[in-house]
Amino acid sequence: MTDYYLDNVLRERRDDVARTYTSWDENGTQTEQRPYTAEENAEADARVQRQMVATATAELERASLLNSAPEELAALQTAILAQEGIHPGDPWRQPTGTHDAYPLGALVSHKDEDWESTVAANVWEPGVSGWKTVGVGPQPWIQPTGGHDAYAAGAIVTHVDKVWSSDVDANVWEPGVYGWTEV
Numbered sequence: 001m002t003d004y005y006l007d008n009v010l011r012e013r014r015d016d017v018a019r020t021y022t023s024w025d026e027n028g029t030q031t032e033q034r035p036y037t038a039e040e041n042a043e044a045d046a047r048v049q050r051q052m053v054a055t056a057t058a059e060l061e062r063a064s065l066l067n068s069a070p071e072e073l074a075a076l077q078t079a080i081l082a083q084e085g086i087h088p089g090d091p092w093r094q095p096t097g098t099h100d101a102y103p104l105g106a107l108v109s110h111k112d113e114d115w116e117s118t119v120a121a122n123v124w125e126p127g128v129s130g131w132k133t134v135g136v137g138p139q140p141w142i143q144p145t146g147g148h149d150a151y152a153a154g155a156i157v158t159h160v161d162k163v164w165s166s167d168v169d170a171n172v173w174e175p176g177v178y179g180w181t182e183v
Contacts (some may be wrong), residue, residue, distance in 0.1 A: 009026060115134060
């Protein structure tokens with residue numbers, strides 16, 4: 001809505017929602033009220049379009065910042081661990097809190113296996129939750145504890161001496177029960 005005042009008296013109102021024009025004289029008496037003309041409708045459409053573009057641009061910028069946050073957090077956590085003398089591939093040690101937790105993608109060794117963190121701020125022990133084994137070929141299936149470590153469609157695992165492929169995203173089922181195909 002756009003209002004035009006002269007000497008603190010409302011003289012014109014353009015309502016882009018109702019698409020109406022209203023005017024008043026110097027005494028505040030309404031002198032005209034009508035629907036928008038074709039030209040006024042076109043101008044209102046252009047204003048709405050500009051606002052939509054501005055809103056979409058702001059949302060894209062916000063989404064870009066949010067999308068980069070996990071990588072920035074992982075880099076910060078990696079730097080903190082490096083300051084404490086903990087480097088990728090070192091033996092796993094139990095974090096004492098989020099300040100020294102493992103970042104998404106962190107690599108550790110634990111119980112003669114190499115592990116990669118599947119979650120940010122990982123405080124769990126490898127093999128319990130939030131880790132996947134790193135190695136050649138299919139890795140043993142580990143029961144997911146939630147969406148953060150569920151298997152994606154196409155994930156290949158071994159379980160009960162068989163090789164399985166996940167048929168669904170966010171798969172938390174045991175191979176052979178649901179959502180897996182034997183390869």
